[in-house]
Amino acid sequence: MADRPAGNPAQSRSAVHAPNGMVASSQPLASMAGIRILQKGGNAFDAAIAAAAVLAVVEPMQTGLGGDMFALIYNQKNKKVEAINGSGRAPFKANREYYLSKGYNKIPLTGLLALTTPGTVDGWAEVLEKHGTMTFAEVLQPAIEYGEKGFPVSQIIAAQWKRSEELLKQNKEARECYLIEERAPREGELFKNPQLANTLTAIADGGRDAFYKGRIAREIAEYVKSHGGLLSYEDLAEHSSTWVKPISTNYKGYEVYQIPPNGQGVTTLSMLNMLECFDFTKIEHNSSQYIHLLTEVKKLAYADRDFFIADPDFAPVPIEKMLCKNYAGSRSRQIDEIRPLAATSPGFELAGDTVYLSVVDKDRNVISFINSLYTSFGSGVVAGETGVFLQNRAVGFTLEENHLNTLEPGKRPLHTIIPALVLKDEQPYFSYGVMGGDMQPQGQVQVLLNHLEYGMNVQEAGESPRFRHIPEGIALESEISNKVRFELLEKGHQVTSGIDIFGGYQGILIDSDNNMLQGGSDPRKDGCAIGY
Template sequence: MIDPALTSDPGRPVWATRGMVASGQPLATAAGLEMLLRGGNAVDAALAMAAVTSVTMPEMCGLGGDAFALVYDARTRTVTAFNGSGPAPLAASVERYRAAGYTEMPFEGWWSVAVPGAVGVYLEMHARYGSLPLEEVWAPAIRYAREGFPIDARLAANIAAGADKLAQDPAAAAVFLAAGSRPRPGTILKNPDLARSFEQVLAEGAEGFYKGTLARRIGEASRAAGGLLTAEDMAAFEVEVYRPLVTTYRGYRVFETAPPSQGLILLEMLNLAEGFDLSGGSPTDPDVVHLLVEIKKLAFADRNAYLGDPRFVKAPVEKLISKAYAARRRQDLDLRRANNAPSGGDLDGDTTSFVAVDGEGNAVSFIHSISALWGAGVMVPGTGFLMNNRAGRGFVLSEEHPNGLAPGKRTMHTLNTYLVTRPQSHDPEGPEGGHPQPAAPEQGAGSSRHDAGRPSGDGELVLVGNTPGGDGQPQWNLQVLVNVLDFGLNAYQAVAAPRWTSFPGTDPINLKAPLELRLESRFPAETAAELLQRGHVLRGIGPWAAGGSAMLIRVLEGGVYEGAADPRDGGVALGF
């Protein structure tokens, strides 16, 4: 029987057979579908959506941000991960920030900026898997930037919310406050400088962005404002291409992005949940909600206690996502009482995302961001894009903490993205899956290659999904996967089900806040009453106010794709 709370919205999944895309912005979804209709593949569609969201969702993502992606190659049945997480400037040190008077990392301005890695991911993905010319793939985005696009209600609200921040930077204000601090939805927004920046990337490639004209302009703007980021920091950046993390859940393989992404949190949570029989439950069952919330607390505590940039911190990744560790960690769960002071276990990481699948079965799960809303609030004059505030938002101002600031170090990252396969019957690796198998990278501007140790196949594609939303991402991804794999919900039911969020998560700015459980009002009163009885501190929110913009595409029998976009964010799934 379907939970009544799942029938309060009239939406339905979308079905198609030749390809499907889903994103949180209709113009981006349309651009992705256009690439599939032109004969492009899932990577072409994803890169078109990446470019269009950089134009139409400038407060969330863009050329000044970072990106992570998983690509499923249907021909080889393998999954490849891309990490475009930029490091802190080489001049950034705890001592320097403290000498400047900071007791915590600054949340805005040039001292909060890390090297932008998204462009490296865009170009590396296209070089490896793209089938259409990148000029064709980015043409819709360049057209929207140069000729303009109508501001939707979301962007209008975000301009109003960020108006004070934008007003402090003349270049940003000239673009985004041209129609005032409270523009009406439907107002046309033009950004011809951004169109020129895209064209410059097309002309010069990764070498140009990280070592050429745009790199020099970024370095000069930072220096002029007293920032730490330099052209030399830009030139040292490399994309990581590697074997993703993987665990198994109910016989499926679940792939995730590795540290500094916090994708392993999802895998640890699934390992913990696998020890319990959830069949017959529902997303609003108080026993289910309590269990998953308590699992979240343990996994997030482990992330906060142990993880940092693997190049600086010996992170116990394999232990944290092992079945043996999950079996021991389950002993820390109380099925009747809330744990409001979780700690790390004993061992002996605002955004937009999208998914795409093509007619050949190739798939992409992609997420990119400039971190907080409107990023650092600074724009390099003449470029049209904002810089991220990833360093300021992500690091702890401590030399001892695993996620403490250090020169050239990457902060632990909220961005993560997942993909699920079904192991093949002849797969010698069996149901236990595997762990990351990186190889030594080749040198080169904006790229490195980790191709050693590839297995013969990672299985048959089952679903691809993700959501933006900071520390909500692993929690909401967990709920969507359980909704599908345990409760048998379809794609739309899975992303539209009532959603909970346990706060805080891993974001340093929120870590000192007391724990609370945020429940959408579509949860039954009986569920809330039972959770209160078990000691949870509840905060009621609107019926669709939990946040996120979950995207999901499932592969059904007969070559049919079933997809859905989260109704909370006005996104759309399209196929043909």
Template structure:
């Protein structure tokens, strides 16, 4: 129980339906969708798509999406990530002098996968149909929404918008301040076409022509054939143990396996005996993250190119890596990443009255993706192909038709014979670490769901140890004594959303104060 004398928020309790996400308007429209007779899939689609105008720096129709769905004791996964255009050539990029895919160039633009995924979800797992789902969403794109405070702060830091990206995503040439009304009328037109014709409304006809023509004008190799070839797919989730529970993730090209490996390593330490926000716990987490992320960089790639995933997920691997951790001394950081990393995405989770859970994540990768947009309709282009590397022969080497290593990962938690929680932790590369920290806060330290999200975070997998203001001077000094180089992150680390479902059907929702959103139920 939190101290009600201090600032904070309570978890939200309800029984008919619940949504947790990073913007109140999106949570509200998800609840409205449930009240209109939609199921959790319908509600998640409505809320996620609305976030494209509420948080355009984080997500949009030009991005990718992943989802986990739990229903009737069964869990299924959807990979709606886009592929690189057939013409992407790693050797040509190396010949131009690049050692990584330039993140804010047309070369980093992969085919949008999210719309194809939303159409598949609505058709196969939804109840209302896309036209009904999108009807209440479209006016927000047409008329605009007031920019929220965290969104305005993110927007002000996005300096790489160019060309049509600047024209569609700036107001009078500037990032809008909080309270400024922002609209995307071109995307409203696109949504009307999707509502009428589903996938064909986006990947064919005028919208497709706008996408291809705009990318070609920027020097891209993208073609109508690349759009035609885009297809999401149902995948079998992967899972691993933690303290008697089971963490459920999606397989590569997502990075869920990184969370599973990190959890297996940390399970070998008695974290429950440590201060949840002390130096010892932060140190062990940072060391496990270095090792798990190093494995990620070696093994995770397009599912058709992944190598040794079983090795990465084995108990023996976790044990051998855990033995490398010195509780008193920080190890060197792993080699610098060739793949781009970032801290921008949206996550939404919905649970309906029938107990269906949807865990969905939807992103354009970096803030405003590539910073580029289509000329006519203003579709912001993701830069997910910056998640490739240019190392010859590497499983994640850039190549035409391949899907890059992805950072965005939805999750579920299974315990005592049932799916207990749907959750996600935004924050780009932080996400696997964030998943493990959240479930450790719950299972090792007994924190309630909102407190588990609120607590301070640090992240040391990629070099210096980023550490939030919530850690005091004594903790910082102890971490430096162990050899960590501390760094103040530009923004708060990540942003979590979660819903737990009790055995008697009570939904408990929590939303991260690092974002503008909330959990809503009815």
């Protein structure tokens, strides 16, 4: 690492400061597309859709039109936090008995039986219609240009693309659209996607109905039917996003907002409620004591997640109890400071690949936005000549009988993608997210504590070494010392490591004292924060 002449010598880059507007995303071309929209007079919500559409082109393993989206929004015109659930539902033909009759005891990770209805495009349309100032034609233009003319593939995206070559080769349409002579594009290589550009152009011209009721919908439905899948034209035509009331908790004077179930955002809030019971002035950052505490809190919160979180239209989800401070206190008292919990109620580990972005404009409108196909390239299936990967979100369901999250027709699955938004003194303060499936609540809590408890700036907070509790034990990034590893082993934890499993952070902090924006972007991704 270079010797930095100021600040934290271990920090990879400075926080970005700007007065007028800022976009933080996992790919520079997407961040710049959002800035272009802001500079043309668009607001944060217009810019977010533009950046998300570019990410669908330049980071296709993580996100796309065939996936889902969620967003937390603060519009200065109404001065309140709003939430949109842009997740899709199980096909009307899908049910537990069908999968069991085919010999499955769980939903397959890839292929046509992993599909749920794509929610992304309708979610984009809802955000633009309710809060935007521009049309689809205007905000989709940067993405269309990169699809038609091509873009240079960036380093981490190239590596992730390479790791999915075998999956892409299994589907003729994916192979022809997303590989170059049977291989993934290399770093710096120009990659064009005319099929996806054509689909984006159709949406630019015809709006969300072009995707859900027009030629694209028919092509997707006919492709799925002809290859033995369950997703139908009716599933697409009847899909709609839902504006929902956000949930929140107060952590030491800061109001932290999340999307309610079917998402796992309540898990972040549950962890914060338990952690509020502890004095971090007496706990060294990333010490064995710290990692042990957060791991035990994670186990308890995720046990509740796996048992209770489901589509509230189909099952009673006890949100009030899960967010109760007294309940958090009683749960936190189960934690032994010396030994790990022997067991919590059974749950299942969730994987995931996602993009997160944040935008703040000159008026301090804020959007915390997340978009995903679930695992890398979703189902691995491109529908016909649309260039659209279909997501594999049905994996979020269980086939267990009488479980709140059991697969049912038209039901939304337990969802991993969660944007976060923090308010201070009733004004937006910190818009951020940590993409990465099951890592997301763990990562969000670590980043927030880094800032609020340990005084790290918006860049330091996101790139500080992280850890992740997985079934195999606690995975630690390499910068966490051997001393800490040995102490965790002595406590009784299993300790392991991993690559590309610690999530990807983006964040924008609003400095009200100076009326400036501060942006941070994770070196674990290719992206950056850009301001002007």
